[in-house]
Amino acid sequence: xxxxxxxxxxxxxxxxxxxxxxxxxxxxxxxxxxxxxxxxxxxxxxxxxxxxxxxxxxxxxxxxxxxxxxxxxxxxxxxxxxxxxxxxxxxxxxxxxxxxxxxxxxxxxxxxxxxxxxxxxxxxxxxxxxxxxxxxxxxxxxxxxxxxxxxxxxxxxxxxxxxxxxxxxxxxxxxxxxxxxxxxxxxxxxxxxxxxxxxxxxxxxxxxxxxxxxxxxxxx
Amino acid sequence: xxxxxxxxxxxxxxxxxxxxxxxxxxxxxxxxxxxxxxxxxxxxxxxxxxxxxxxxxxxxxxxxxxxxxxxxxxxxxxxxxxxxxxxxxxxxxxxxxxxxxxxxxxxxxxxxxxxxxxxxxxxxxxxxxxxxxxxxxxxxxxxxxxxxxxxxxxxxxxxxxxxxxxxxxxxxxxxxxxxxxxxxxxxxxxxxxxxxxxxxxxxxxxxxxxxxxxxxxxxxxxxxxxxxxxxxxxxxxxxxxxxxxxxxxxxxxxxxxxxxxxxxxxxxxxxxxxxxxxxxxxxxxxxxxxxxxxxxxxxxxxxxxxxxxxxxxxxxxxxxxxxxxxxxxxxxxxxxx
Numbered sequence: 157x158x159x160x161x162x163x164x165x166x167x168x169x170x171x172x173x174x175x176x177x178x179x180x181x182x183x184x185x186x187x188x189x190x191x192x193x194x195x196x197x198x199x200x201x202x203x204x205x206x207x208x209x210x211x212x213x214x215x216x217x218x219x220x221x222x223x224x225x226x227x228x229x230x231x232x233x234x235x236x237x238x239x240x241x242x243x244x245x246x247x248x249x250x251x252x253x254x255x256x257x258x259x260x261x262x263x264x265x266x267x268x269x270x271x272x273x274x275x276x277x278x279x280x281x282x283x284x285x286x287x288x289x290x291x292x293x294x295x296x297x298x299x300x301x302x303x304x305x306x307x308x309x310x311x312x313x314x315x316x317x318x319x320x321x322x323x324x325x326x327x328x329x330x331x332x333x334x335x336x337x338x339x340x341x342x343x344x345x346x347x348x349x350x351x352x353x354x355x356x357x358x359x360x361x362x363x364x365x366x367x368x369x370x371x372x373x374x375x376x
Numbered sequence: 377x378x379x380x381x382x383x384x385x386x387x388x389x390x391x392x393x394x395x396x397x398x399x400x401x402x403x404x405x406x407x408x409x410x411x412x413x414x415x416x417x418x419x420x421x422x423x424x425x426x427x428x429x430x431x432x433x434x435x436x437x438x439x440x441x442x443x444x445x446x447x448x449x450x451x452x453x454x455x456x457x458x459x460x461x462x463x464x465x466x467x468x469x470x471x472x473x474x475x476x477x478x479x480x481x482x483x484x485x486x487x488x489x490x491x492x493x494x495x496x497x498x499x500x501x502x503x504x505x506x507x508x509x510x511x512x513x514x515x516x517x518x519x520x521x522x523x524x525x526x527x528x529x530x531x532x533x534x535x536x537x538x539x540x541x542x543x544x545x546x547x548x549x550x551x552x553x554x555x556x557x558x559x560x561x562x563x564x565x566x567x568x569x570x571x572x573x574x575x576x577x578x579x580x581x582x583x584x585x586x587x588x589x590x591x592x593x594x595x596x597x598x599x600x601x602x603x604x605x606x607x608x609x610x611x612x613x614x615x616x617x618x619x620x621x622x623x624x625x626x627x628x629x630x631x632x633x634x635x636x637x638x639x640x641x642x643x644x645x646x647x648x649x650x651x652x653x654x655x656x657x658x659x660x661x662x663x664x665x666x667x668x669x670x671x672x673x674x675x676x677x678x679x680x681x682x683x684x685x686x687x688x689x690x691x692x693x694x695x696x697x698x699x700x701x702x703x704x705x706x707x708x709x710x711x712x713x
Contacts, residue, residue, distance in 0.1 A: 210540055211627060211628075211629070212536060212539060212540060212629055212630075213629070214627075214629070232627045232628045232629075233542045233543060233544050233547075233628055234542065236539065236540055236541065236542045236628075237541065237542030240540065240541065240542075241540040242540070243533070243536065243537065243540065245533055246533075247533070247534070247537050248531070248533050248534050249534050249537075259538075260538070260541045260542075260543075263538070263541060263542050263543045263544075263547055264542075264544065264547065265542030265543070265544070266541065266542050306537075310541075313541065
């Protein structure tokens with residue numbers, strides 16, 4: 157099912173009575189197997205856009221749907237199990253990626269789609285991450301390794317949509333190529349935030365540019 | 377027959393020994409605690425003496441209403457104590473803690489005084505018993521609050537990863553809550569475990585000094601101990617649930633930004649806090665009454681109905697008025713809507 161977003165808008169109140177528009181009038185649709193690259197200057201609201209699509213932040217206006225299914229119709233946990241957001245920051249768990257996989261697959265929303273789950277170690281190997289590393293502590297992994305471990309977990313959960321916030325920012329070119337290849341083959345609709353100018357072309361992706369809104373202040 | 381009375385010069389001798397040793401050690405080792413120990417000793421003397429005088433009429437009148445009033449006062453102080461310690465707070469935290477501490481204190485005290493000891497609201501029993509309950513409840517609430525709010529702030533990113541993978545807010549925060557509750561309840565359990573091995577506990581000491589048989593005193597101590605543990609578990613669990621409802625919403629989002637760091641307050645602010653709490657309670661009650669009145673009249677009066685039709689909530693205006701705390705206002709139960 158395709159992810160469809162219509163007229164998304166996000167405002168945050170800076171102080172009582174005033175608010176700042178982070179992004180407005182954003183519409184897009186991504187079909188399974190396709191990649192949409194979100195580009196634009198830092199602070200343009202790219203991460204916030206992904207968080208809003210995942211339902212981790214509230215949308216001020218607009219709506220998202222997976223085919224006909226809205227987050228509210230599915231329930232937010234089930235929505236997030238299908239529309240999986242991988243943040244840019246390092247996963248700070250006091251355990252190993254294998255433990256995290258075990259924990260995540262026990263979540264009620266994930267158990268409901270257990271039949272979809274793949275093998276995270278196989279995915280990890282395909283992006284150049286050693287199986288042994290998958291069982292070592294998160295804290296001992298390098299930035300690029302931790303990034304690929306988190307990505308392996310998200311991909312192996314086989315969501316319909318992957319929302320990825322700079323998933324290769326800490327990877328070297330060889331690992332980046334492996335990650336790009338794995339994500340193109342995973343079958344999910346991918347929304348990919350990137351600062352790498354050549355990446356959209358390599359991925360054959362559609363482009364969505366978020367302009368830097370000039371700290372627009374509106375009175376409510 | 378009561379214990380031997382302590383004359384003022386005798387009390388002064390005790391105080392002098394404390395000050396001598398403490399100031400001596402502080403000077404010797406440059407601890408810088410001279411001023412603190414003097415302030416603490418003077419405060420304790422003034423507070424306990426005042427308590428002695430306040431309790432005279434309360435005990436003499438022995439009126440259930442006055443006892444209830446006094447218990448409410450103690451519960452408020454206990455809630456303020458508990459709220460003052462954790463490093464983070466959120467709008468409405470004082471109200472949450474007041475609610476939990478008061479409800480738990482009244483419930484457990486009622487059980488102790490009407491079911492276990494069966495003396496009713498006799499001031500001689502009720503006030504010391506509730507005082508001990510509240511003292512312990514206050515510290516377990518403070519530890520639980522500190523542990524939960526601190527853990528939510530520290531493990532915010534891990535919690536959000538769980539949410540992003542499809543966790544419900546309970547699934548995402550379960551480990552945090554479990555750790556905080558274990559931390560909050562462990563001192564109470566330890567206290568129960570070593571009871572009577574190392575020292576004779578305070579209340580039992582008091583009763584023995586007052587001429588009670590040690591066996592009777594031991595049973596009283598046990599009742600108190602069981603009630604303390606009961607109120608610790610009830611209040612910690614209650615506070616944990618309220619913190620969760622304040623930091624998350626029905627859409628399973630985490631609002632860690634609602635927890636704000638407290639600037640360290642001076643101890644003397646307790647009095648100020650007390651005044652503020654009474655003020656908050658009174659305003660809250662007034663706003664509640666007003667809201668109820670609006671609800672009753674809005675349905676029938678054309679003006680109210682018109683307001684509702686326009687989507688204007690007549691409650692909104694009062695909400696801003698009733699907001700005594702300096703951060704964003706949180707209304708009861710509004711998280712679940």
